[in-house]
Amino acid sequence: MNLPLNHYVRLPEWQVSTWVNTPRSITLESLRGKVVLLHTFQMLCPGCVMHALPQAERVHQTFSDQDVAVVGLHTVFEHHSAMNVDALHAFIREFRWSFPIGVDQASPDGDVPRTMTAYGLRGTPSHIVLDQHGFVRMHQFGRVDDLNLGGLIGQLLAEADHDNSNLRMNGQVMPDIVVGNCTQEGCSR
Amino acid sequence: MNLPLNHYVRLPEWQVSTWVNTPRSITLESLRGKVVLLHTFQMLCPGCVMHALPQAERVHQTFSDQDVAVVGLHTVFEHHSAMNVDALHAFIREFRWSFPIGVDQASPDGDVPRTMTAYGLRGTPSHIVLDQHGFVRMHQFGRVDDLNLGGLIGQLLAEADHDNSNLRMNGQVMPDIVVGNCTQEGCSR
Amino acid sequence: MNLPLNHYVRLPEWQVSTWVNTPRSITLESLRGKVVLLHTFQMLCPGCVMHALPQAERVHQTFSDQDVAVVGLHTVFEHHSAMNVDALHAFIREFRWSFPIGVDQASPDGDVPRTMTAYGLRGTPSHIVLDQHGFVRMHQFGRVDDLNLGGLIGQLLAEADHDNSNLRMNGQVMPDIVVGNCTQEGCSR
Amino acid sequence: MNLPLNHYVRLPEWQVSTWVNTPRSITLESLRGKVVLLHTFQMLCPGCVMHALPQAERVHQTFSDQDVAVVGLHTVFEHHSAMNVDALHAFIREFRWSFPIGVDQASPDGDVPRTMTAYGLRGTPSHIVLDQHGFVRMHQFGRVDDLNLGGLIGQLLAEADHDNSNLRMNGQVMPDIVVGNCTQEGCSR
Numbered sequence: 001m002n003l004p005l006n007h008y009v010r011l012p013e014w015q016v017s018t019w020v021n022t023p024r025s026i027t028l029e030s031l032r033g034k035v036v037l038l039h040t041f042q043m044l045c046p047g048c049v050m051h052a053l054p055q056a057e058r059v060h061q062t063f064s065d066q067d068v069a070v071v072g073l074h075t076v077f078e079h080h081s082a083m084n085v086d087a088l089h090a091f092i093r094e095f096r097w098s099f100p101i102g103v104d105q106a107s108p109d110g111d112v113p114r115t116m117t118a119y120g121l122r123g124t125p126s127h128i129v130l131d132q133h134g135f136v137r138m139h140q141f142g143r144v145d146d147l148n149l150g151g152l153i154g155q156l157l158a159e160a161d162h163d164n165s166n167l168r169m170n171g172q173v174m175p176d177i178v179v180g181n182c183t184q185e186g187c188s189r
Numbered sequence: 190m191n192l193p194l195n196h197y198v199r200l201p202e203w204q205v206s207t208w209v210n211t212p213r214s215i216t217l218e219s220l221r222g223k224v225v226l227l228h229t230f231q232m233l234c235p236g237c238v239m240h241a242l243p244q245a246e247r248v249h250q251t252f253s254d255q256d257v258a259v260v261g262l263h264t265v266f267e268h269h270s271a272m273n274v275d276a277l278h279a280f281i282r283e284f285r286w287s288f289p290i291g292v293d294q295a296s297p298d299g300d301v302p303r304t305m306t307a308y309g310l311r312g313t314p315s316h317i318v319l320d321q322h323g324f325v326r327m328h329q330f331g332r333v334d335d336l337n338l339g340g341l342i343g344q345l346l347a348e349a350d351h352d353n354s355n356l357r358m359n360g361q362v363m364p365d366i367v368v369g370n371c372t373q374e375g376c377s378r
Numbered sequence: 379m380n381l382p383l384n385h386y387v388r389l390p391e392w393q394v395s396t397w398v399n400t401p402r403s404i405t406l407e408s409l410r411g412k413v414v415l416l417h418t419f420q421m422l423c424p425g426c427v428m429h430a431l432p433q434a435e436r437v438h439q440t441f442s443d444q445d446v447a448v449v450g451l452h453t454v455f456e457h458h459s460a461m462n463v464d465a466l467h468a469f470i471r472e473f474r475w476s477f478p479i480g481v482d483q484a485s486p487d488g489d490v491p492r493t494m495t496a497y498g499l500r501g502t503p504s505h506i507v508l509d510q511h512g513f514v515r516m517h518q519f520g521r522v523d524d525l526n527l528g529g530l531i532g533q534l535l536a537e538a539d540h541d542n543s544n545l546r547m548n549g550q551v552m553p554d555i556v557v558g559n560c561t562q563e564g565c566s567r
Numbered sequence: 568m569n570l571p572l573n574h575y576v577r578l579p580e581w582q583v584s585t586w587v588n589t590p591r592s593i594t595l596e597s598l599r600g601k602v603v604l605l606h607t608f609q610m611l612c613p614g615c616v617m618h619a620l621p622q623a624e625r626v627h628q629t630f631s632d633q634d635v636a637v638v639g640l641h642t643v644f645e646h647h648s649a650m651n652v653d654a655l656h657a658f659i660r661e662f663r664w665s666f667p668i669g670v671d672q673a674s675p676d677g678d679v680p681r682t683m684t685a686y687g688l689r690g691t692p693s694h695i696v697l698d699q700h701g702f703v704r705m706h707q708f709g710r711v712d713d714l715n716l717g718g719l720i721g722q723l724l725a726e727a728d729h730d731n732s733n734l735r736m737n738g739q740v741m742p743d744i745v746v747g748n749c750t751q752e753g754c755s756r
Binding site: 436437440441523524525526527528529530531532533534535536537 | 630719724725
């Protein structure tokens, strides 16, 4: 399997103006230790509504919240008034999306909201998968199929076990083996 | 994710009378070191034709042959003359299944062929996933969805890396750590 | 085929506050002579977005505008601010619905808009099919499959031809026109 | 709707060696008065198994046997031994096709069976729709979508009613019967 292992970067914290489906704000930092599927979408984007949001919901139903955090991010870069927070609330309620969804903070400088700019997202839907160390392991615009997405999540879950096992197994810190053949500084093949 | 981690057994060698889509016979033993998806089917089983065989083909297309071996096994337990070897050849050619497919050896004692009996298969389609050590990690009759199947394969691929890393990392044999937190004798939570 | 032939009523004129995808207002009256599929929906109704609107679009693509008028009616009875006219415009543009869509006029008396009340609609999506005389030939809430919908439209189109023949026939017998431009002996182009 | 109205020919009688799902042989002649969907297929043809046969089954479930006769014809032109009559029986039983299916009679002169040659079929699946007079109204190789197929069947059903009206009308004017049991002024139940 050719997983996109080539961009071991960490993302800056997301900037969210409000949250839905969660009693409190969620920071990226707080999800360290879990595999994260960050699903960025717009509520009036056909590819999001027809494919990507249902897939995110399936991931949320398939994997345990303990292991995999599915987080939606509403990155509105067009039709801002049509996709305001009230509209998003109605959309989430009617479509019964059950995972936490944040609203990307508007930018004073233009149409593209802050996190979308910071993360360099091309559009919606975009899929970002982070491993338990917060490294980006997938970053894809458009459509991803379930076998690939499941394959990556399964791999990262096993890596997580791996790391834990290592820690438990060794009675010592293994400082530079973090994920697979990667250090905190980067990865070599 | 609740993966079915509870049956760490090895399968006896399959008994195959003939092979398609491979220049030579394939033994289970020879696949040690790879994740194996063993897909057992009948060519006139609707669930196989409509869902399970296309899924096996997708797995074959998605993952590298180096990492994941997809093997079909034609376990005919009814309509034997209709699903004979010639018919299977025509079926494989017309549907363009590209992965190796073996014919489960007929039993002198009844309708159920030998490997199907030996593996305790309930019917078709049945999905068996083996890790690189040959342990059964999934054994499911009926339908499996892509996220779950992909998730398991990804996990096992990462475990494989893990084990290799361990071997490489430690300069020593770690005799009883086989997969995750399991020994050859069994697994503990 | 059990077509719902039991409610030959005419609908009162719809009450529409604004139109999209048409240069001028459309009256129900003006569509007399065509088969009409009136598709009533809300832009944040999952069954509408996932199934009914794509089906209406397929009908619009499959049949000629000369024969079949597909008309959408946005009957908002909840989340009014989220589904205002601007939001509807964005929705139509992004999802590329190509058929004319009217906005059901708000009622001063409550959440349910005027046409929805007048037509006794249970919810969204609702499908109303009118024959060329304006009689209701189908009125169904929820999901309709393509074979049934196509079957009814085809039937009504043929009835229309039939009527025209009759009208043309008035005052004279056209004894051997049986089907389309065919006689019992054969057909000519 | 651009229906393929350009080939008003009658088909010669089919030549069938054996029938399944019917207590007695069916002749094309005996179906005069019904709309006929003749679905020609091979049991090992992917497009037939995945799309065309399920569609034929849906047509059979959707429309009344009184109005629409769905007839399958097994036109084997390759892999003859793999698709023999016993194999076909097993296929029909396992996939639960419920409509009558005939086996196209083998030709002494080559691989293509007799009816397939006589009808000039390009391959499988082929769809032939006949009106109640036995005229070919659709003849299409490959895939047909449900809206189009339903539309044509509905049209032909209405033509049939039309003709009956005409026949009933013979000798007298029935000036105000326009659609079904409706007058221009209105409809009664």
